[in-house]
Amino acid sequence: MSRVSSVVDGPTDLDRVWGKRPEYYALFMSDYNDSLDRADAVLVELCRLRIAQLVESTFDASLRYAPAQAAGLNEEKLAALANYPESELFSARERAVLEYAEQFAIQSSSISDDDVARVQAHLTTEEFIYLTKALGVMDQFSRSNSAFRIEAPEVVPSTLPAFVLQSATN
Amino acid sequence: MATTPRIPQEMLEGFFIQMERGEANDNPVAAISIPIELSRLAAIPVRTRKSFQLDPVLHELIRLYNAKVQDCQYCQNARQAVAVQAGLDEDMVSALSHFETSSLPEPVKAALRITSAVSTNPGLLSDEIWNQAAQHYTEDELVDIVLLSMHTTASKVTITLGLDPGKEASSRLFFPTEDVYGESPELAEAIRELRSQGVVVEGPSEEALPVGSKVVAAASSV
Numbered sequence: 001m002s003r004v005s006s007v008v009d010g011p012t013d014l015d016r017v018w019g020k021r022p023e024y025y026a027l028f029m030s031d032y033n034d035s036l037d038r039a040d041a042v043l044v045e046l047c048r049l050r051i052a053q054l055v056e057s058t059f060d061a062s063l064r065y066a067p068a069q070a071a072g073l074n075e076e077k078l079a080a081l082a083n084y085p086e087s088e089l090f091s092a093r094e095r096a097v098l099e100y101a102e103q104f105a106i107q108s109s110s111i112s113d114d115d116v117a118r119v120q121a122h123l124t125t126e127e128f129i130y131l132t133k134a135l136g137v138m139d140q141f142s143r144s145n146s147a148f149r150i151e152a153p154e155v156v157p158s159t160l161p162a163f164v165l166q167s168a169t170n
Numbered sequence: 171m172a173t174t175p176r177i178p179q180e181m182l183e184g185f186f187i188q189m190e191r192g193e194a195n196d197n198p199v200a201a202i203s204i205p206i207e208l209s210r211l212a213a214i215p216v217r218t219r220k221s222f223q224l225d226p227v228l229h230e231l232i233r234l235y236n237a238k239v240q241d242c243q244y245c246q247n248a249r250q251a252v253a254v255q256a257g258l259d260e261d262m263v264s265a266l267s268h269f270e271t272s273s274l275p276e277p278v279k280a281a282l283r284i285t286s287a288v289s290t291n292p293g294l295l296s297d298e299i300w301n302q303a304a305q306h307y308t309e310d311e312l313v314d315i316v317l318l319s320m321h322t323t324a325s326k327v328t329i330t331l332g333l334d335p336g337k338e339a340s341s342r343l344f345f346p347t348e349d350v351y352g353e354s355p356e357l358a359e360a361i362r363e364l365r366s367q368g369v370v371v372e373g374p375s376e377e378a379l380p381v382g383s384k385v386v387a388a389a390s391s392v
Contacts, residue, residue: 003297003300004309004312004313005309006309006310017313018317020310020313021211021220021222021313021314021317023211023220024208024211024212024220024221024222024317027205027207027208027211028208030205031204031205031208035202038201038202055291055292055293056292056293057292104326104330108240108326108329108330109240109241109326109329111330113176116176116330120176125177125178125181125198126198128176128177129177129181129198129199129202129331130198130202132202132327132330132331133202133327135326135327136324136326136327139323139326140320140321140323140324141320143288143289143292143320143323144288144292144316144317144319144320146292146293146295147284147287147288147292147295147316147319147320148313148316
């Protein structure tokens, strides 16, 4: 149960709460899915789950992005995510991107030109633009899910077609 | 803060064309701009049948609070004419940076506590904050407050890419009839309703009005 009690009908907490504004829900999720699809799947998933940890979103932490799994991202690596600066499981590129994602989530206005240059050293211009947009929607989504206290779903919401349940990966 | 572009100059134009006219093009920066339909539902304090349903002054205060938190120069210097006509004044805007100790009404403070938590650390959105707000707002309104508080953090992308056009670009009143919001039957219906109530829904499009300008109803609207 989320903290919202007067909900609409739906198979998951996400549908029941966000569904109170169905047009906004549909449009936001469309932009969300499109934005993730444009960026590197593994980088997206690492950043998405790190942001979910930072903003305490149980819902987002309970899902896995199937394109990242298909690209080889496994649970052993995700278990080390909070320790990415020291873990040998992460490449220099992944570390730079995760550092950028953390800055983005915590206080984006403090990201300096030097910070941007560090991550841009590992990305093309298009990759940088698409990653930043993906960070934006993932940050927004996790924040509101945390604020609503939306719980881990028993089924994957139809608005997140590229995701699977984390429990199904064990 | 970044008001200098962090992407190639040739990509900038596509972003602003998309932002202002909703035109599609193959520029990657245009592809990531906020869909115009989302802006229509969430970014203007006009209650259509499909949009958030918040009081226009509260709506604008939440937007401006986040503009300050995210340090969006463009966002901070824009004012929605509908909210100004509904009672938003510059003293209220100035109070946002210290809202807890300000003379803003308690319901506004209760809503801003939610906005503050959503935009900084949503784990701090306690039951106490939620229940205090519930004394002033329906649960539907609380949902809208959270969604609007989240929606108005979208400027983080713009700022991080160095796309904030700066304060001079937006030191003016915005009206709900402007092209930037596109067209929809719901918005047109809501604008007609506002106009029938004497609210000014369109202003001089060529010349910018300074922030804080008093909106004077056109003769035809009085």
